[in-house]
Structure formats: structure tokens, C-alpha cells
Amino acid sequence: MAGVGTPGGGQLGAVVDDGGASVRIDVPVDLAHLGEARNRLVDAARSWGFSEHEELAVVVSELITNAIRHSGEASAVEARLVGPGRVEVAVSDHGPGVPAPVDPYEQRTRGHGLRIVDALAASWGVRPSATDGKTVWALLDAGDAEVRSG
Template sequence: MPRSAAQRFPRADGAVPEARSFLGGVLAEWDITDRSDDAVLCLSELATNAVRHGARGGFLVEVSLDDGRLRVEVHDAGAGNPRPGRPSEDDTDGRGLLIVSSLADGWGVTPHHPCGKTVWTEFKTEESKTPIGVIPC
């Protein structure tokens, strides 16, 4: 059965930990444990980009689970098409999308006109086989 959850966050320093906590809570509720660390780390990178580079306002995190595919989306009003950086050994940032590329099973950017974009990641995952509301023995 498809599931989804969403929450809006302000464009503020504390928003990234709040977004991580939101996703962690959703994944715990859905009993997704096999890819939860990867998903939370990727969300952290995408939310950081939304806070640093997004335009006015905040950002929206949407999470969906359907047929063993977990999708995490970050919507913001910022312009541009994010791409993995080419940081040098001495650079202290610019590795976020490289991390996302290495952990997620897929990721991409969907532009919205006249402004904004959605940056998404997908993970193949094992959904719990225990029906909702049933306590396993």
C-alpha cells in the first residue's frame, strides 16, 4: 500500500536537523530500517542545499513509499540545476551531491516554472511484511 508524508521547514539554520528528525520518525513509523541511515544522510545534504541556495521562503520535504521504493523529495524556490561538485582535497564543502550519488539508488532534479525545483532521491528498500497494527510474535 503506498504511503506518503510531508512537512514544510523554514529557511533557517535549525531546519536541517528538524528535517532529519522528521524523516527518521517517518521511517521508524513505516518500519524502514535497511536504508534509513542512507536516506536521512541524503536528505541532510539536500536540505542543506535548500537552506544555503534556495530562494525566499522555506522548503518542503515529501517522502513516499510504494512497492519497495522509498522516494525523498526536497522542494524549494531556488533557481538553477544542482550538479555534483568537483571539490579539491582542500575544499571543505561541495561534496553533498557526490554523497547523494554514492548512497542513493537514483536521484535527479525536476525544475518548476516559473521558479523553483524538486531534488529527489530514491532507495530500494524492504518494506515490513507485518500488517499495520499487528504486533509480531
């Protein structure tokens, strides 16, 4: 895959679009690229007719940030339309361990990202990689967002 960054930084990878409702981007270990990666994924989802742009932007930001902070390596982020009004976001990295939400009563300034993902996504989880690392995914459902806000 072209564009994978090095641990010291690098360039945001090229958008790999399969011509349908799926896009993948390699994100280097540099949070400076987070906004551009998020915007590319949101723009792709918008082109598929997905309406919950704000929720998608927050979930993408949280998942990429977690991957970079905890793995210390480049990560790959993929978004795909899985049904009408339903987008799955998946961020893969080679870091060890399985992420889990922190206790909401702990007085910490960091570590609450998965609680945010849990609140915004219809569902989320972790898939182990076939080689090493894992993929953290979240399913966003535009209909589910309407129920939460209504």
C-alpha cells in the same frame, strides 16, 4: 500549507500525512530546524517498514541543507514509500539553477553533498517546478544498500 517559515527563521511546518505512506514538511530558512525535519521523515519511513534509517537521514540532511544554502528560502521536503523497501525523498525550493556535484578533486570544504547523495541513493535527479525553482529527489532502496555494504 501551514507552517512555512519566513526567510528570517520561523517554525518547522506541521507534518502533512496523507494517511498512507507519504509525508511532507515545510522547512524554514534556518538550519536549526534541520535535525527535527530529518527526524520526522526518518520516523515516518520507519513506520512504513523502511530499514535504511542512517542513509535516509544523511540524504535528507544533504538535500535540505543544499536547498536552504543555495535558494535562501523556505523549502518543502516530502518522503514517500514507492515500493517495498524503497523511499523517495524530494526537496523543493524556489531557487534558480540546477544543482550538480562538484569535481571530487577540488580542494573544497563544502559542495560535496550531492556526491554523498549519489553514493547512498539508488538514483537521484532534478525536476523543474511548474512555476519556478526545482525539486531535487533521491530514491533510496534498502536492497541496494545491502548490496553496497555486502
